[in-house]
Amino acid sequence: MLGKQEEFIRRLKGTLGEQAVRLSEPMREHTTFRIGGPADYFLSPDSEEGILEAVRLCREAQVPLLVIGNGSNLLVGDGGFRGAVLQIYKNYAGIRWEEDAEGGCAAVQAGALLGAVAREAAARGLAGLEFAAGIPGSIGGAAAMNAGAYGGEMKDVLVSVRVLDGQGRVTELTASELDMGYRSSRIQREGLTVLEARIRLARGDRQEIARRMRELAEARGSKQPLEYPSAGSTFKRPEGYFAGKLIMDAGLRGYRVGDAMVSEKHCGFVVNCGEATAAQVMGVVGHVQEEVYRKFGVRLEMEVKQVGQF
Ligand SMILES: Cc1cc2nc3c(=O)[nH]c(=O)nc-3n(C[C@H](O)[C@H](O)[C@H](O)COP(=O)(O)OP(=O)(O)OC[C@H]3O[C@@H](n4cnc5c(N)ncnc54)[C@H](O)[C@@H]3O)c2cc1C
Incomplete structure (x- = not known):
């Protein structure tokens, strides 16, 4: 007879596939800081069903769960993570566009990188995401953090998110229901998992969008230490100071x-x-x-x- 742990691993592999389940995975491989000890289980599903099943199996087996995207805002301890890390990233990163005369909407799977969404938007002549092109996060992580830069933030472009709550229910929440503040949101506070985000962008001038993106990339390159691994700004901006x-x-x-x-x-x-x-x-x-x-x-x-x- 299989022990509880072996049975848990067997079920995970049966649902997600062998390659999406890793054991004792060094978290330094999955964070931009290049720091972090091993996660007991490291799961990288490639579908919404896979994500839902992984969360369900962890809940059933009472295994603590941490959802991550690109790990660009994380410091993982040297002792690693006792439980399962669920990575929603490149494996789940599709973008569907719908355009009209005034602009366009994108339904973005949570693992897509902000930079990739911003570049696709620019190529379509859709404006509003230029601020985000250099933020190395997933759209799920960016919605959770209300990521922002150069006067823009996720709150400005987000229409709604489809999330999984702690009871295993999938619901759609509008941006106004997310209570997004400076690097904070209801997603983080309630431990919701973002599955998909809808963003709305306005029609703009392709060349102007590309120019703004280049300008911001140059500003980042000249001011930020991009040559070293980090997790971005270490501290929040204290009120009235930098x-x-x-x-x-x-x-x-x-x-x-x-x-x-x-x-x-x-x-x-x-x-x-x-x-x-x-x-x-x-x-x-x-x-x-x-x-x-x-x-x-x-x-x-x-x-x-x-x-x-x-
Ligand atoms: C060089 C550099 C520059 C940066 N510049 C900026 C900047 O200009 N502005 C800015 O705001 N940030 C910046 N960051 C920080 C970081 O990129 C953002 O916070 C980003 O939004 C984090 O996304 P992520 O996918 O990497 O999330 P992670 O780091 O993987 O996770 C961050 C938080 O989001 C949660 N999370 C991740 N995915 C999901 C999901 N699908 N559902 C629910 N919760 C989720 C995690 O549990 C965690 O609490 C920078 C980082 C670096 C390394």
């Missing part, structure tokens, strides 16, 4: 613990200069928080999400 400026003014540019370092190019980023561990990143984060509070009385809150065992 995290990067406070950190620089506190004299912490280049502050380093092991291979984790406050970027010399943009102090708002903690970067991985080689083989940084999550503990080293947290060493930098803790020191930065203490020093910025001591010098300026401002509490910096992490934007990057810490998950798993530290």
Whole structure:
């Protein structure tokens, strides 16, 4: 007779296919920080049915579940994740477009990269997603985080999302029902899983859209340390300040613990200069928080999400 764990693995593989179920998978392979110990189970389904089944099987077996996209806003602990990581990414990334005279709508599977959606929109002469072209997240992760840049945010283009809730129900929620704020949404607070997002874009001038995207890409390339692995801005923007400026003014540019370092190019980023561990990143984060509070009385809150065992 199979043990509980073997039976769980057998069912997962039977439903999702052998290649979509990995055991003891290093999370450093699935995060842009290139940091993180092993996930007990790593699941990458390629259909909505697969996602629903994976969630159901984990719930039934009482295995803790973490949904991720491109892992571009995550710091996974060095001890990894005890439970199953469900990756909704390249395997589930279809985009369906419908256009009319005023613009167009896209129904986007949650794993599609924002950059890919933005590039397709630009090629169709649809404007509104230029701000998102350089954000390396999936549309599901971007909706959950209400990702934004250069004056735009997901909230501006999102019409609705199809989500799976904790009881296994699939429902459609309109953007106004998602209570989207600065890097926050009901999706995160209630632990909903985004399956598909609908976005609405306006008709624009192809060349102007392409020009704006190039301009923003250049701004990113010149200001952000894209040459090092990171999870983007480490801290949320404190009201009335810029995290990067406070950190620089506190004299912490280049502050380093092991291979984790406050970027010399943009102090708002903690970067991985080689083989940084999550503990080293947290060493930098803790020191930065203490020093910025001591010098300026401002509490910096992490934007990057810490998950798993530290
Ligand atoms: C170089 C760099 C630049 C960046 N620039 C920006 C920027 O300009 N603006 C910005 O806002 N962010 C930026 N980020 C951060 C990051 O790209 C965004 O937060 C992005 O939206 C995260 O998407 P993801 O798919 O990688 O999500 P993950 O990092 O995989 O997950 C982030 C959160 O979303 C949840 N999540 C992921 N997928 C789903 C889903 N399908 N359903 C429900 N919840 C889900 C996860 O559980 C987690 O809580 C940057 C990151 C990097 C590395």
